[in-house]
Amino acid sequence: MARHRGRGMASVNYPIGMNLGGDPSQALIHSNPDGKFTVALSAIDLGQGMKQVTRQVAAETLGVPMEDVYVDTADSDTGPHDMGSFASRGTHRMGNAVIAAAREARGVLLEAAAEELEVNAGDLVTDGRGNIHVKGAPSRSITVKATAQAAQFKQGKTIAGRGIFLIPLSTVDPQTGELNPNTAFAHACLVADVEVDDETGEVTVLKMASAYELGRAINPKMVEQQLVGGAWMGISHALYETPEPYYPDPSHGPRDFNEYLMPGPGDTAPYSVTILERPAPDGPFGGKGPGEMCANPVLPAIANAVYNAVGVRVNDLPITPEKVLRGIKANGGARPQPRRGGGG
Amino acid sequence: MLEFRKDLFAAERDDNLNIVGKGAQRQDMPGHVTGRSPFFDDHAFEGLLHLKVVRSPHHHARIRAIDTTAAERAPGVKRILRGADVPLNKNTLLSLINFGKDDEPTLAVSKVSYKGEPVVAIIAETEQQALAARALVRVDYDVLPHVFDVEEALKPGAPVVNETYPNNYFEYHDRYDHSKLRFGDVDRAFATADFIVDDRYQMSPIEHAPTETNGSIAAPEQNDRFVVHSCAQGLFFSLGTAAKILKLESNRLHFIGGTVGGGFGGKVDSLTEPLSILGAMMTGQPVRYVLDREEEMLYGSPRGAERIYIKDGILRDGRIVARRIRSYFDAGAYTRLSSYAAIKCTAHLPGPYTIPNVSADIYVAYTNRCPSTAMRGFGITAVDFALEVHMDKGAEACGMDPMEFRILNAYRDEDMKAHRRVAKNTALIECVQVVAEKAGWPLSDEARRQSSLTGGGGARALIPATPIDDNGRIGRPETRTGPATETLPAGAMRIPMTKQPIMEGSAEARPTPAAVPQYEPYRPTPASMPPAYQPMPAAPPPAMPPTAATAPPPAAAPAPAPAQPTQHGAVRFSSVFGTRRR
Structure with a gap:
């Protein structure tokens, strides 16, 4: 009886947003008279960071400090229509809507500043720190705050913007499946190292390494949060979770977290992620979105690693000790496959 | 651990950005880590009522009779809802984008098609009273044969699961x-x-297992509207679904949500909103309908x-x-x-x-x-x-x-x-x-x-x-196999290309740097003035070095004092905005 190490990999891509299109997002932005901006959305923050992603996108586009922007979600009386937070669409769809709204607001902001400075709005730049000045001549400047106050109380201008992003709905050819799908695809590859106990059938994930191409990591900390949390979910899907362990037999339904198996703190594994950024032509600053795909390569990589360790193919998820043991038994014992470098 | 390979695709990217690409702290993090962020269930209402549903104990059964008389007399019970009380008791979620036929009742009427399907809703003054009354509802069922396996379900002669799609697909x-x-x-x-x-x-199958189970609170608002505190993943999706089922104009519903305790897809279905709103309509009081953990696990899709x-x-x-x-x-x-x-x-x-x-x-x-x-x-x-x-x-x-x-x-x-x-x-x-x-x-x-x-x-x-081929015609399982009917020539396309949005400043597949506002890094002295826009991928703007990715967010940016500090009545507006719900 022994523990066998194995290594498996998987590579995937992921379509961003509802793939037939027809999923619009809207955003509204306005400034208060002190040059502080509110972004009003009906988008949902599930913990994934919708508020912060759109806050950074709005601040970047407006050219003001992030601290001068707050995002309000979600109130159907104040936030304009959005399809919702699903299909990895938040960053891409709503990010683009926020850019459109912020651009319109920035246009008014620069016009108001131009009027105060008596220059052409096209000659003005923002420094991202709360100032607007003539390109190449920072001494000819005005603060965003002073501009907003002048717009509100002197010029009678609304520093506000509306934005919408829509990929039109595609038809599908019934006979060939031809369609105009979404345009942004994220990519990933992951290697999982596991250990399989041929006496108990238990699989332990030792470590994982991945590369994710996400167009643009708008907030790397939140990307890390998504990818690490999602990898945990991937381990969970691969090895533990199901409300129907003998599907399609629906019996044994778990009723709470005592009965529903998920990896605990001792079952997680060291995980190293590398981010690649190939900007999507239609993404906000090229961003795609790591929301859903973060679990996807983990499932097959672990399944492939289990095969590499003991020579058992488990084609039905989850890969329970019972299935592994039955496989080892059917094979007449563990059959370790060739090692693949890297101290697996 | 997270690292970047900025060298890859560098030619397609402009990294000269101010805040995009920085690991700034989230706007909502202080509220979350101090336990103060309001979720849907954090809204207290005077006279809040509680809704619980009676669920089918059978996988598939015809409903012969429903007797709620004992439950109606139970302590604290304010109202009992049945299928007939639901204005439009058949819906499919994607009807909002014209995809598919209405096939699912809010409360089952003539038959139940899965174990756990809601049949009757009970609204009582406390959760305990609603649960106690739930046990008093008598439903007579004729158990029907069931099918669990997808391939068995597609065979001719399989039990019909869903009458809207009588062939089970x-x-x-x-x-x-x-x-x-x-x-x-x-x-x-x-x-x-x-x-x-x-x-x-x-x-x-996998359970979403969100920390916060599905639920909503609906309350009559002044001016003939209803306010709904919801954990929906699509706010207008849920609003539209509720408006359709309840036959209400959409502007009579005021949905508030936006901060949700995990969803993973399990909060797109509007499992609770239509019934909690209907309860508020029928009782004139606020109604809370929240799945408990067992319901979330077993019946929360x-x-x-x-x-x-x-x-x-x-x-x-x-x-x-x-x-x-x-x-x-x-x-x-x-x-x-x-x-x-x-x-x-x-x-x-x-x-x-x-x-x-x-x-x-x-x-x-x-x-x-x-x-x-x-x-x-x-x-x-x-x-x-x-x-x-x-x-x-x-x-x-x-x-x-x-x-x-x-x-x-x-x-x-x-x-x-x-x-x-x-x-x-x-x-x-x-x-x-x-x-x-x-x-x-x-x-x-x-x-x-x-x-x-x-x-x-x-x-x-x-x-x-x-x-x-023309295989798999609806209602004709014998056509599932068959030869090709014709061969489309090489190069054939039948669907016109949709106009794809190309963001400003990008070209087909080889984007020039994405459209971004121009930044001129702040320089106190004109002497050191650099050119305004330098697409140098490796050189971040000096104002915000990349170490900001791991550091807490900078304190309020030290903006230089304005040349002419303006001070007037506008300041009070900011205090009003300062109280906005984040």
């Missing part, structure tokens, strides 16, 4: 019992293959199981020449979002690889289990599991290293995809190469030299001649 394009993908001639290509790899995969068959034809040199896929989505008793997942799956095939002959039949089958719904990556996660395990078997069959096998078959820029559109902005090869390097997985020099940017297009950009 979702109907695509008013014509077929499945969604089709046809590209090239797989049968002919299989005949030329040196290896055939054929297998079956089964995804498990899981990730749907998928059964996937894959057959690959592979040449001795490792090239995949044909891939055929047949897949069955287990929708459970009602459609919810499975119909869309299957479309998404069809468009995703054959995965991120360039395969010249691809054919897929994707079915959505109804079974007598809790309706499944969206869950993180649905339509993709399960098929990616199947495809990538199958890729491992393919590599083994032709004696190749699994990474080399993927790089060889990976899609590249300008390749034709199976849904007859050209691939752009691809990066699979680079992801494999980077991971190989990190993990010490040996790759040949040739594999290391490959690139997504080159080697695609040409012959790989052609749409092959494609035999098409």
Whole structure:
């Protein structure tokens, strides 16, 4: 009886947003008279960071400090229509809507500043720190705050913007499946190292390494949060979770977290992620979105690693000790496959 | 641990950005870590009532009679709701985008199609009273035969799960019992293959297990409106669904949500909003309907199981020449979002690889289990599991290293995809190469030299001649197998290209830096003035060094004092804005 190490990999891509299109997002932005901006959305923050992603996108586009922007979600009386937070669409769809709204607001902001400075709005730049000045001549400047106050109380201008992003709905050819799908695809590859106990059938994930191409990591900390949390979910899907362990037999339904198996703190594994950024032509600053795909390569990589360790193919998820043991038994014992470098 | 490979695709990227790309602290983090962020269930109301539903104990049964007289007399019970009280007691979620037929009642009337289906709703002054009254409702059932297996459900003579779709499958394009993908001639290509790899995969159902269970609170608002505190993942999606079911104009509903305790797809269905609003309409009081953990686990709609068959034809040199896929989505008793997942799956095939002959039949089958719904990556996660395990078997069959096998078959820029559109902005090869390097997985020099940017297009950009068929006509299972009816010529396209939004400043597939406002890094002295806009990927603006990624957010940016500090009445506005709900 022994523990066998194995290594498996998987590579995937992921379509961003509802793939037939027809999923619009809207955003509204306005400034208060002190040059502080509110972004009003009906988008949902599930913990994934919708508020912060759109806050950074709005601040970047407006050219003001992030601290001068707050995002309000979600109130159907104040936030304009959005399809919702699903299909990895938040960053891409709503990010683009926020850019459109912020651009319109920035246009008014620069016009108001131009009027105060008596220059052409096209000659003005923002420094991202709360100032607007003539390109190449920072001494000819005005603060965003002073501009907003002048717009509100002197010029009678609304520093506000509306934005919408829509990929039109595609038809599908019934006979060939031809369609105009979404345009942004994220990519990933992951290697999982596991250990399989041929006496108990238990699989332990030792470590994982991945590369994710996400167009643009708008907030790397939140990307890390998504990818690490999602990898945990991937381990969970691969090895533990199901409300129907003998599907399609629906019996044994778990009723709470005592009965529903998920990896605990001792079952997680060291995980190293590398981010690649190939900007999507239609993404906000090229961003795609790591929301859903973060679990996807983990499932097959672990399944492939289990095969590499003991020579058992488990084609039905989850890969329970019972299935592994039955496989080892059917094979007449563990059959370790060739090692693949890297101290697996 | 997170690191970047900024050297890759650097020419396509402008990294001279101010705050995008920085790991700034989230706006809502202080509220979350101090436990003060308000979620839907944090809203207290005077006279709040509680709603609980009576659920079917059977997988499939006809309802003969419902007797609620004892429950009506139970202490604290204010109102009992039955199917007849629901203004429009049949709905399907995607009717909001005109996809599919209404098939699911809010409260079952004549039969139940899964164990746990809501039949009666009880509204009482306390949760305990609602639960006690629930036990007093008597429902007489005639148990019907059930079907749990997707392939059994599609056989003629199987029990009819869902009367709206009497053949137990979702109907695509008013014509077929499945969604089709046809590209090239797989049968002919299989005949030329040196290896055939054929297998079956089964995804498990999965529970979303959000920390916050599904729920909502609805309350009559002044002026004949209702305010709804909701954990919906799509606020207007849920509002639209509730307005339709309750036959209300949408502006009579005021949904408030936006901060949700985990969803993962399980909060798209509007499981509770229609009944809590209906309860508020019927009682004139605020009504709270929240699933307990057991209900969330057993009846809160899981990730749907998928059964996937894959057959690959592979040449001795490792090239995949044909891939055929047949897949069955287990929708459970009602459609919810499975119909869309299957479309998404069809468009995703054959995965991120360039395969010249691809054919897929994707079915959505109804079974007598809790309706499944969206869950993180649905339509993709399960098929990616199947495809990538199958890729491992393919590599083994032709004696190749699994990474080399993927790089060889990976899609590249300008390749034709199976849904007859050209691939752009691809990066699979680079992801494999980077991971190989990190993990010490040996790759040949040739594999290391490959690139997504080159080697695609040409012959790989052609749409092959494609035999098409009329198999699987609705209601005619005998047509599931049959010969091709015609062959579409090479290059055939039937769907006009949609106008794709191209963001300002980008070009087809080779974007110039994305449209961004111009920054001039702040310089106190004019002498050190740099040019305004320098697309130097490696050089971040001096104002915010990259170390900001790991540091807490900078304190309020030290903006220089304005030349003429303005101070007037406007300041009080900011205090008003300062109290806004974040």
